[in-house]
Amino acid sequence: xxxxxxxxxxxxxxxxxxxxxxxxxxxxxxxxxxxxxxxxxxxxxxxxxxxxxxxxxxxxxxxxxxxxxxxxxxxxxxxxxxxxxxxxxxxxxxxxxxxxxxxxxxxxxxxxxxxxxxxxxxxxxxxxxxxxxxxxxxxxxxxxxxxxxxxxxxxxxxxxxxxxxxxxxxxxxxxxxxxxxxxxxxxxxxxxxxxxxxxxxxxxxxxxxxxxxxxxxxxxxxxxxxxxxxxxxxxxxxxxxxxxxxxxxxxxxxxxxxxxxxxxxxxxxxxxxxxxxxxxxxxxxxxxxxxxxxxxxxxxxxxxxxxxxxxxxxxxxxxxxxxxxxxxxxxxxxxxxxxxxxxxxxxxxxx
Amino acid sequence: xxxxxxxxxxxxxxxxxxxxxxxxxxxxxxxxxxxxxxxxxxxxxxxxxxxxxxxxxxxxxxxxxxxxxxxxxxxxxxxxxxxxxxxxxxxxxxxxxxxxxxxxxxxxxxxxxxxxxxxxxxxxxxxxxxxxxxxxxxxxxxxxxxxxxxxxxxxxxxxxxxxxxxxxxxxxxxxxxxxxxxxxxxxxxxxxxxxxxxxxxxxxxxxxxxxxxxxxxxxxxxxxxxxxxxxxxxxxxxxxxxxxxxxxxxxxxxxxxxxxxxxxxxxxxxxxxxxxxxxxxxxxxxxxxxxxxxxxxxxxxxxxxxxxxxxxxxxxxxxxxxxxxxxxxxxxxxxxxxxxxxxxxxxxxxx
DNA sequence: GCGCAAATTCAAAGCGCTTTGAGTTTGCTA
DNA sequence: TAGCAAACTCAAAGCGCTTTGAATTTGCGC
Numbered sequence: 001x002x003x004x005x006x007x008x009x010x011x012x013x014x015x016x017x018x019x020x021x022x023x024x025x026x027x028x029x030x031x032x033x034x035x036x037x038x039x040x041x042x043x044x045x046x047x048x049x050x051x052x053x054x055x056x057x058x059x060x061x062x063x064x065x066x067x068x069x070x071x072x073x074x075x076x077x078x079x080x081x082x083x084x085x086x087x088x089x090x091x092x093x094x095x096x097x098x099x100x101x102x103x104x105x106x107x108x109x110x111x112x113x114x115x116x117x118x119x120x121x122x123x124x125x126x127x128x129x130x131x132x133x134x135x136x137x138x139x140x141x142x143x144x145x146x147x148x149x150x151x152x153x154x155x156x157x158x159x160x161x162x163x164x165x166x167x168x169x170x171x172x173x174x175x176x177x178x179x180x181x182x183x184x185x186x187x188x189x190x191x192x193x194x195x196x197x198x199x200x201x202x203x204x205x206x207x208x209x210x211x212x213x214x215x216x217x218x219x220x221x222x223x224x225x226x227x228x229x230x231x232x233x234x235x236x237x238x239x240x241x242x243x244x245x246x247x248x249x250x251x252x253x254x255x256x257x258x259x260x261x262x263x264x265x266x267x268x269x270x271x272x273x274x275x276x277x278x279x280x281x282x283x284x285x286x287x288x289x290x291x292x293x294x295x296x297x298x299x300x301x302x303x304x305x306x307x308x309x310x311x312x313x314x315x316x317x318x319x320x321x322x323x324x325x326x327x328x329x330x331x332x333x334x335x336x337x338x339x340x341x342x343x344x345x346x347x348x349x350x351x
Numbered sequence: 352x353x354x355x356x357x358x359x360x361x362x363x364x365x366x367x368x369x370x371x372x373x374x375x376x377x378x379x380x381x382x383x384x385x386x387x388x389x390x391x392x393x394x395x396x397x398x399x400x401x402x403x404x405x406x407x408x409x410x411x412x413x414x415x416x417x418x419x420x421x422x423x424x425x426x427x428x429x430x431x432x433x434x435x436x437x438x439x440x441x442x443x444x445x446x447x448x449x450x451x452x453x454x455x456x457x458x459x460x461x462x463x464x465x466x467x468x469x470x471x472x473x474x475x476x477x478x479x480x481x482x483x484x485x486x487x488x489x490x491x492x493x494x495x496x497x498x499x500x501x502x503x504x505x506x507x508x509x510x511x512x513x514x515x516x517x518x519x520x521x522x523x524x525x526x527x528x529x530x531x532x533x534x535x536x537x538x539x540x541x542x543x544x545x546x547x548x549x550x551x552x553x554x555x556x557x558x559x560x561x562x563x564x565x566x567x568x569x570x571x572x573x574x575x576x577x578x579x580x581x582x583x584x585x586x587x588x589x590x591x592x593x594x595x596x597x598x599x600x601x602x603x604x605x606x607x608x609x610x611x612x613x614x615x616x617x618x619x620x621x622x623x624x625x626x627x628x629x630x631x632x633x634x635x636x637x638x639x640x641x642x643x644x645x646x647x648x649x650x651x652x653x654x655x656x657x658x659x660x661x662x663x664x665x666x667x668x669x670x671x672x673x674x675x676x677x678x679x680x681x682x683x684x685x686x687x688x689x690x691x692x693x694x695x696x697x698x699x700x701x702x
Numbered sequence: 703g704c705g706c707a708a709a710t711t712c713a714a715a716g717c718g719c720t721t722t723g724a725g726t727t728t729g730c731t732a
Numbered sequence: 733t734a735g736c737a738a739a740c741t742c743a744a745a746g747c748g749c750t751t752t753g754a755a756t757t758t759g760c761g762c
Contacts, residue, residue, distance in 0.1 A: 015712045052748035054402030087450035096447040099438035226577045366742045403718035
């Protein structure tokens with residue numbers, strides 16, 4: 001039988017008002033009194049009743065999530081991982097979720113309904129596309145939100161958390177160039193997604209700085225699964241002048257690419273270099289690849305947790321968070337990258 | 352500005368009591384009055400305030416979900432799909448989720464905390480293992496729950512929704528036997544999972560009925576990804592007496608298996624038959640395989656929705672659901688299954 | 703020691719719903 | 733037409749918290 005405010009106040013010989021204020025950090029409470037209250041809370045294990053708080057404050061203490069059910073997104077491994085981070089953080093603060101599976105064409109209606117329902121205090125948005133129309137919709141909805149990722153074009157002033165995809169792939173490409181690679185391929189995510197566009201831009205930029213051009217025949221866009229990584233790599237290797245290095249937008253793609261490379265009788269790291277972006281999925285660790293993978297790393301789960309923090313912090317008016325965050329991915333060099341030597345190129349040609 | 356009960360009652364010239372009762376289906380309300388109330392609800396768009404309901408009834412109107420973060424589960428595509436079904440149904444009833452990411456070793460504590468928190472009315476459980484200890488824990492916790500899947504051994508009297516895995520794989524195997532196959536392989540899920548055990552049992556049983564034995568060298572257990580399907584199939588094909596047919600526990604596994612088959616210069620459906628279990632993942636449609644896949648089909652999303660229905664129905668005391676449900680998977684024959692002819696066997700041997 | 707502002711604390715009024723216990727009608731029976 | 737049970741409807745009391753507006757203390761300058 002949990003104690004409630006009234007009992008706690010009685011126990012302390014204080015009024016509910018004072019106890020409530022002590023707990024919620026109001027300044028007009030004597031420091032000693034607050035200490036007494038806090039102690040009593042610890043001893044009794046008092047936890048405020050969320051339903052009552054919701055009723056009294058009008059806050060929902062929950063976060064709305066629109067879960068895309070379009071092919072290849074909803075049940076994407078990446079979504080689960082991000083969600084885990086989000087949930088982890090939410091649970092700490094006793095926040096709930098309202099998960100709204102929604103087809104892309106219904107998304108706008110879903111947002112509106114959700115915002116109007118009063119069931120959520122804030123919304124979360126992901127899978128940004130170029131010129132994503134959802135940002136304008138959310139801005140018009142007067143409900144706080146945070147975007148994971150960034151659109152390209154359109155309004156600039158909205159809260160987001162993104163990683164610097166351009167920089168990550170610029171850095172990765174630069175490393176490859178420094179190692180002597182000149183023909184560099186890119187196995188990327190779907191073409192309409194903002195992160196994929198930025199990553200390609202990073203590659204292009206680095207090449208350009210060295211006076212090189214990105215060969216469009218060495219760029220593939222697809223859903224980021226093992227399977228597509230394999231197919232893309234296979235096609236690259238069949239080209240008359242195949243790449244000596246390849247960048248993959250996910251470890252899943254890299255898994256397939258590695259298989260294609262091995263199957264062609266080539267060795268990762270010596271014959272062909274490979275760098276993948278690593279979302280730190282527990283299923284797919286780059287260090288466990290037969291040839292450990294050089295990666296640009298940024299934890300998706302951590303991003304989820306951070307987004308939740310910001311959303312919750314905003315709702316509770318606690319802590320000041322930057323409105324726009326751009327995380328820098330780490331470039332971690334492992335065995336899958338090596339110099340592009342003449343010998344490599346020859347051995348490759350022989351296949 | 353949404354209307355509340357008081358305003359609605361005023362509008363109707365009724366008391367809040369009567370309106371509330373009319374809405375909640377109490378019998379002591381005149382049928383005509385109830386119609387009037389319902390009409391007014393439609394016109395005003397009245398929606399009861401969940402926070403107030405929670406406070407008044409003591410119900411949380413939410414469902415607890417323990418999301419396993421062990422390797423290869425949490426961010427599993429199957430989990431996302433099931434979750435989508437669950438969420439879809441929950442949203443309809445304005446139910447929330449409390450997602451609790453938890454490492455397997457903390458699960459018990461997580462259950463207890465969740466049950467004690469009063470934040471959820473019911474719990475959901477999945478990824479059943481043989482002799483799964485979590486069932487006993489949940490039963491002791493006096494909180495309603497539904498299990499997706501079934502344990503093997505241990506208590507029998509608990510609410511579950513499962514598919515008849517034994518029957519599904521029995522049926523699939525029987526079909527293969529009828530087509531003349533004698534050496535049948537199984538690429539299964541992880542060995543400790545109940546569904547995998549049952550599927551293997553189904554295969555064994557069918558073979559036994561035809562006087563055949565399951566060759567243990569033709570059974571692999573692993574995480575159900577593309578990658579492992581490929582590896583398993585590759586190993587099977589290297590055996591001195593390779594299988595003429597293979598059963599896969601998921602379409603992801605089948606994808607890998609098909610690749611290995613093609614790579615070996617064989618053709619699915621003529622040289623080697625393949626049947627996969629299809630969870631109806633939007634990402635991976637068996638009908639879109641280059642050779643459309645024969646499958647045992649049962650929608651994971653539908654299962655999620657059903658579990659949510661049962662959980663919610665139980666909480667609201669609405670509708671009577673069976674406590675234990677065993678869904679029958681459909682066996683859908685497509686082009687990936689064909690007769691095992693001598694010619695096939697010969698051509699296979701030549702490789 | 704007095705008076706006043708600042709510092710604390712408090713009682714009470716909601717938040718919007720459910721539900722108890724009591725009051726009103728209605729429909730029949732006698 | 734009185735009388736009574738059945739059928740409806742209602743006023744009011746919570747649920748556990750926040751917050752307003754007022755009351756009480758305390759601290760200081762004179």
